[in-house]
Amino acid sequence: MSARVVLKRSIKRRIAFGHPWIYDNEIEKADSVEGGCIVDVLTNSGQFLGRGYYNPDSSIRVRLLTRRNCSIDTDFFAQKLKRSLAMKSSLLRYGNALRVTFGEADGLPGLIVDKFSDWLVVQFNTLGIGVLKNEIIEALIATLKPKGIFEKSEGISLTKEGLESKEGWLFGNGPELLPFSLNGVTFFADTKGQKTGFFLDQRDNAEKLSKYANGRNVLDVFSYTGNFSFHCLSQGASRATLVDSSERALSVARETAEINGFISRCEFVRANAFDYLREESLAGHSLVIVDPPAMAKSPSSKKSALRGYKELNLRVIKKAVSGSLLASSSCTQIISEDDWMRTINDAFHDSKKVGIVSFRGGQPLDHPEVSSIFETRYLKFCLFRVFELCDF
Structure with missing residues (x-):
């Protein structure tokens, strides 16, 4: 059973209608858990609202991953990735590059995944998503079958989350400059460059x-x-x-x-x-x-x-x-x-x-x-x- 976070009596419309962030001043009480742990978020009357990860040191105390009562595991992430790919796959008619996961906009707060041809460049930007790294990598391998997955987690947000910058291959390998195409032009994603490289x-x-x-x-x-x-x-x-x-x-x-x-x-x-x-x-x-x-x-x-x-x-x-x-x-x-x-x-x-x-x-x-x-x-x-x- 997951730890519980209980919201104050008056739930903000922002939360009720789909926003995944729950701030510290919106919480009535919370079980004591380590940062990054999965928690169930309940209304003040005890109704299940969603499941996400917890960071006691952030003003955004909980980031919701789902509104369903389901397990947060490799299969969960694989299904999220498949849904995202289904919505975006039409872009692959114009090249072989794609932002697979755009954090909150794809229901996975803190996670960025860019596909450059046969390689993926990922950013784990929050403590909770970093704790789930192994499950996410397994889901990426199973769903996208890349030649390599390169982590490029960096930026001010990491410090706020209590994380350190990380850079390197998590799975397989590839060149420093990852070639890919857009609209008939060959480009390179620079693994030593800004953000995900392009x-x-x-x-x-x-x-x-x-x-x-x-x-x-x-x-x-x-x-x-x-x-x-x-x-x-x-x-x-x-x-x-x-x-x-x-x-x-x-x-x-x-x-x-x-x-x-x-x-x-x-x-x-x-x-x-x-x-x-x-x-x-x-x-x-x-x-x-x-x-x-x-x-x-x-x-x-x-x-x-x-x-x-x-x-x-x-x-x-x-x-x-x-x-x-x-x-x-x-x-x-x-x-x-x-x-x-x-x-x-x-x-x-x-x-x-x-x-x-x-x-x-x-x-x-x-x-x-x-x-x-x-x-x-x-x-x-x-x-x-x-x-x-x-x-x-």
Whole structure:
């Protein structure tokens, strides 16, 4: 029998309607258990609400894994994985990479699993999901039959959970750079790079943007390993300049350019993006991509992040010639799309220019947004045509 956690009499609607997080101030009483243990969550009247894992040292005291009274074992995880794959498998028509599990959005809080061809890269981001690692690995092997499973658990969230960063092969093996394909382009997931090694969440936006790239010179700021640039080059972009502060990322981008035959149309610049946009002329670039990493992790940093977004976009808009394109993105979850768009609009106003929206994008099917879990919505993307007011 699992230990029990009893909620206060008034259950928050957030919990009742599907959110998996239960905070410490929502609990009436709890059995004494070690961190990571499975617990049953009950209403104040004793009704079973769900089963999840417990962390006495986190403000999110329980993360629910299921609303059913069932065992949390290898078969449980295998069934979750099969359901996720069934919903997302259509994406495999366009390549052999997929985010198999997107944490809370796929009913597995704390777990990230990316498939790159025959290999998996996983992140165990919470104490409870780390305790269940063996069962999860067994389920991944049985369900996906990979050649190798690489763990890449890192980040601030691990410290909050009382965990240490871990990196290495958990099952089988593979190369340091994992080759895979998207939309006819060969890419590499870098096991020594950021997160799982490649940002699959921009797969749809990169493919759609590439349709506007024919004949254009592309400037890709915060390029990482070149997802946007190489999609654009594959659809007829004349040239691409990739700007990133990481020499490692640029070296992977060079290898990607070589294997796809794009190298003669590429320039690689190691630089701070803010400095580059301030100091360099954008002359000759008719498509500029601004895709920075998350700029804030907590509400206290929101204003600073919005200033950063405005500054980046302002520096492009001021230098952009009439009729050129600006592709801008934000992956900062605590900033809403309305606030982000308002900030970019302010940049247009300050530049005395106008932006016409060509398309808006967001998260792909393998990074699902759940209606009852607002934290699962985070990615914003917009393509603008930039015009002088006199040309509008």
